[in-house]
Amino acid sequence: MRVINPDHRLIAHKLTYLRDERTDSPTFRRLAEELMTLLAYEATREVRVEPFAIRTPVAPTTGIKLSNPKPLVVPILRAGLGMLEGMVRLLPSAEVGFLGMQRDEETLEPVTYANRLPEDLSGRQVYVLDPMLATGGSMADAIHYLLERGADDITAVCLLAAPEGIAHLEESVGTAACPVTLVTGAIDERLNEVGYIVPGLGDAGDRLYGLAQ
Ligand SMILES: O=P(O)(O)OC[C@H]1O[C@H](OP(=O)(O)OP(=O)(O)O)[C@H](O)[C@@H]1O
Numbered sequence: 110m111r112v113i114n115p116d117h118r119l120i121a122h123k124l125t126y127l128r129d130e131r132t133d134s135p136t137f138r139r140l141a142e143e144l145m146t147l148l149a150y151e152a153t154r155e156v157r158v159e160p161f162a163i164r165t166p167v168a169p170t171t172g173i174k175l176s177n178p179k180p181l182v183v184p185i186l187r188a189g190l191g192m193l194e195g196m197v198r199l200l201p202s203a204e205v206g207f208l209g210m211q212r213d214e215e216t217l218e219p220v221t222y223a224n225r226l227p228e229d230l231s232g233r234q235v236y237v238l239d240p241m242l243a244t245g246g247s248m249a250d251a252i253h254y255l256l257e258r259g260a261d262d263i264t265a266v267c268l269l270a271a272p273e274g275i276a277h278l279e280e281s282v283g284t285a286a287c288p289v290t291l292v293t294g295a296i297d298e299r300l301n302e303v304g305y306i307v308p309g310l311g312d313a314g315d316r317l318y319g320l321a322q
């Protein structure tokens with residue numbers, strides 16, 4: 110599994126404000142979108158393209174355009190929704206599928222409560238969005254669903270990752286038949302005893318959308 114942690118001061122600057130407990134939900138939502146757009150620049154570096162012949166006002170030339178089928182973007186509800194707009198701003202022709210997952214706060218095991226993905230993902234390039242890679246259980250399950258449906262190139266994008274989550278993902282999907290890449294805005298220190306990323310930013314879903322019941 111390839112892990113990409115772009116070294117960019119604007120990413121670090123925006124992440125600092127995102128982490129700050131004084132940042133309110135509207136600002137948190139705007140920063141999450143902006144960070145996603147910056148990470149999307151890296152995550153889509155190898156988006157699939159094909160040659161495209163055009164004519165400029167001066168001369169014919171050959172450029173490139175996105176290949177069909179277009180990439181599939183999959184935000185993991187709830188918190189991944191906060192990254193969706195930032196991604197489709199750069200990839201407006203992408204299709205969007207949804208996975209709803211919630212981590213059981215006692216066992217830290219992910220529970221899937223919604224699944225709205227195309228049945229057949231053969232030959233598809235897929236971008237999975239979730240701001241937090243903590244134990245890595247939710248992202249690993251999401252990637253397994255995508256692999257079962259035939260996805261053949263998967264990029265997971267998160268804002269923060271714990272070393273434990275990266276190690277779990279490596280173990281769980283690192284030897285998958287298709288390439289799996291993780292793009293993360295930062296790699297934090299560790300998980301605490303209740304499975305939160307340290308220093309982290311708290312519960313991303315709650316900070317985006319308010320307290321969950
Ligand atoms: O790596 P893991 O240990 O699996 O934890 C990460 C998951 O936890 C958070 O979701 P949460 O369960 O809080 O749901 P929410 O998005 O509805 O808040 C986060 O958005 C990830 O999906």
Ligand SMILES: O=c1cc[nH]c(=O)[nH]1
Pocket residue numbers: 188241243304305306307309310311312313314
């Ligand atoms: O730190 C964490 C861990 C899991 N989910 C979150 O939203 N934050």
Ligand SMILES: [Mg+2]
Pocket residue numbers: 188312313314315
């Ligand atoms: Mg949450």
